[in-house]
Amino acid sequence: MTAGRPPAVELAGVSRTYGEGTPEEVRALRDVSLRFAPGEFLSVEGPSGCGKTTLLNLLGLLDSPTAGELRWNGESVGRRTDRERARMRLEEVGFIFQRFYLLPMLTALENVELPMAASRVPRPERRRRASALLAEVGLAGRERAYPHRLSGGEEQRVAIARALANRPGLLLADEPTGELDSTNAAAILDLLARVRADRKATLIVVTHNPDVAARASRHLLMKDGGIASDRTDG
Amino acid sequence: MLVPLSDLQSLTNYSNGSGTIVPDAADSIEVAVTGAASTSPGTLASIASAIQAKVPFYSVTTLSQKASELRSAAAVLTGFYLGLSSVGLAIGVLFLALVLLRRVESGRRSIGIRRALGLPPWRIAGNVLEEGFVLAASGAGLGVVGGYLLVEALASWGSSTVREAAGLAVFSPIELAEIVLGLVALSLLASVVAARAALRVDIVEALR
Numbered sequence: 305m306t307a308g309r310p311p312a313v314e315l316a317g318v319s320r321t322y323g324e325g326t327p328e329e330v331r332a333l334r335d336v337s338l339r340f341a342p343g344e345f346l347s348v349e350g351p352s353g354c355g356k357t358t359l360l361n362l363l364g365l366l367d368s369p370t371a372g373e374l375r376w377n378g379e380s381v382g383r384r385t386d387r388e389r390a391r392m393r394l395e396e397v398g399f400i401f402q403r404f405y406l407l408p409m410l411t412a413l414e415n416v417e418l419p420m421a422a423s424r425v426p427r428p429e430r431r432r433r434a435s436a437l438l439a440e441v442g443l444a445g446r447e448r449a450y451p452h453r454l455s456g457g458e459e460q461r462v463a464i465a466r467a468l469a470n471r472p473g474l475l476l477a478d479e480p481t482g483e484l485d486s487t488n489a490a491a492i493l494d495l496l497a498r499v500r501a502d503r504k505a506t507l508i509v510v511t512h513n514p515d516v517a518a519r520a521s522r523h524l525l526m527k528d529g530g531i532a533s534d535r536t537d538g
Numbered sequence: 539m540l541v542p543l544s545d546l547q548s549l550t551n552y553s554n555g556s557g558t559i560v561p562d563a564a565d566s567i568e569v570a571v572t573g574a575a576s577t578s579p580g581t582l583a584s585i586a587s588a589i590q591a592k593v594p595f596y597s598v599t600t601l602s603q604k605a606s607e608l609r610s611a612a613a614v615l616t617g618f619y620l621g622l623s624s625v626g627l628a629i630g631v632l633f634l635a636l637v638l639l640r641r642v643e644s645g646r647r648s649i650g651i652r653r654a655l656g657l658p659p660w661r662i663a664g665n666v667l668e669e670g671f672v673l674a675a676s677g678a679g680l681g682v683v684g685g686y687l688l689v690e691a692l693a694s695w696g697s698s699t700v701r702e703a704a705g706l707a708v709f710s711p712i713e714l715a716e717i718v719l720g721l722v723a724l725s726l727l728a729s730v731v732a733a734r735a736a737l738r739v740d741i742v743e744a745l746r
Contacts, residue, residue, distance in 0.1 A: 366654055366741045386659055386737075394656025405651045405745065422657045466655070 310342035310473030310506040311376040311396060313363060318372035318382075319529075320358050332358040334529040335372065340506055342473065345497075347517035348510045350526035356510040357478055359526070363508060364397045364476045365389040394422055398467030398505075400496075402479035404459040406451040412438060412462045413447035419469040430469075437465035441495055457488030461495065468499060475500065477509045481516055493519055627721070630677075631728045638670050638732030642739070649736050650744025663733035670729025671722065678718040 320333040333355045340346065348356050361367040362374060365381065374382035381392065393399075406415045413434050420430035438447055441461040451459055460480060467475060480496065481489035497519055500507040511517055525533040569589070575581040582600050590598040599607075642649065652662060686709060693704035 361742055364654075366745075390653065390656050390658050392656070393654070394658075397656070399654055401745070405647075405654075407648055407651060418652070418657070419655050422655070422661060470656075 310504065312342055312378070313340040313474065313506070314338070314375040314378075315362070315369075316373045316375065318362060318369045318374060320355075320362060320367065321370045324370060331529055333362070333369075336529075336531055337372075338524070338531065338534070340508070342506055343504045344506050344508075344522055345500055345520045346506075346508045346522045346524060347520035348508065348524045348526060349512065349517050350532070352512075354526040355529040356526055358529075360476050360478050360508065360510050363474070364399060365393050394419060395470055396472050396474055398470070398472035398475045400460070400463050400467050400475065400477040400480045402482040404451075404456075404463045404483075406459055406462055406466070408451050411448050411450055412443060412454065412458075412465075415451070415462055416465045416469055419466065423470055434465070434469065437468055438462070440468075440499075441465045442491075455488075456484050457491065460484060460488070460492050464492070464495060464499065468503070471503065473505055475505050475507045477507070479511055479513075480509060481511070481513060489513070489515070627724065630721075631724050634670060634673060634677075634725050635728035635731050637673070638666060638729055639735055641669065642666060642732050642736045646739050646744045649739045650741050653739065653741045654745060659737050662736050666733040666736050667726060667729045670725055670732065674722050674725030674729075675718075677725075678721045682714055682718060 315336050315338045318333060318336045319331065322328075322330045322332060336355075336359065348359060350356055358367065362369055362382070365384075369382045372382075373380050376392075376396070381389070384392070406412075407418070410418065413431070416434035416437055417430045420433060421427075425433070435444075435447060438444060438461075441464055443458060443461050443465070446454070446458065449458075451462070454462065460483075464480075475496075477496065481492050484492060493516060496507065496509070499505070507520075509516060509520065517523060520537075522534070522536045524531055525535075569585075570576075571582060571585060575585070579602070582602075586598050586600050649662060653659075689704050689707045689709075692700050693707075694701075696704060
């Protein structure tokens, strides 16, 4: 894999079942086959519990398929070791979560620095890059603020800056505007669209919000763990 | 060689002249053996046996036997204190492991976030080990300094018995350093348990 260059991602007959063989068995994803071209902007929509987040977790190597194969640039990656998957997440994937998931004991700057520190980027360079990223998302001057001092919109901006820290090729966002008011949501969407275009990264956004989905060029609709429709804008 | 005084009086027919054996408050008496016999364990043993045969209801021991008994008693006492401190240490290490496990449990979300971002497993485990090390080293340091200050205070302001006992305390820097190092090493073992728990945190579960 090459950090910064978006991987071509492919799912071949992928299923994810939780509690397999138990009475509580849940088939979250059923035999999904998809292919994402590098640099695409996709929205994934569907009712709650249809498997959107499971799909995102598999794409971001947070979880492993119970059947089928997940490939990045033709290489099977779904069942690699924890260590390898962690390295791939660190170098290739940027996550943006609905609930931001900033570390409360770290400042905005330190949160953005975290992935770079794990990648052993020298301290002065990661300081400089983290500051530049915070400025890029409109948070210049808020570097020393702790998450509890930030508004929801600001927290999500920090989370986006953190997701971009290691210049990933694949950006995965799970309801990125789910906890924001409409003004902040629109600003965050503008920001996401801009950073995707600047970096030519693949952006996959799970959302319930039609305004968010409208920004994407390809639209997946999920139902009962499968793909109900796959539409690309003309 | 130690023989009860009354037995020796019987053995030597010592009396106050009226035929009555003189009672004495002392409970034992030393019998000195001179010459080559004093350095021959075999001769000493045969002398002790000869005396013992005359006073079968009392204990006759050689000095080397007595020294051996004292050594055994000291070993029992040392073993007792060692056992007691081992139990204390085990409880401390167990407590540290439980504290760290509790911290891992309450920090599941934070661990999940770090792992989701791609921080390598060794780094997650390293954080837990580091925390255990800091706790153990601080505890050991505070314990040593606190113990020293307590003994000093008792030696200065305690009752005469306490002052006397406190005066017997020996602070050997090397031994203390060894104890601290041993304690920290044991604590790191306890931290490994918590580090393993941190590595088993399911990312998807933690972020739910």
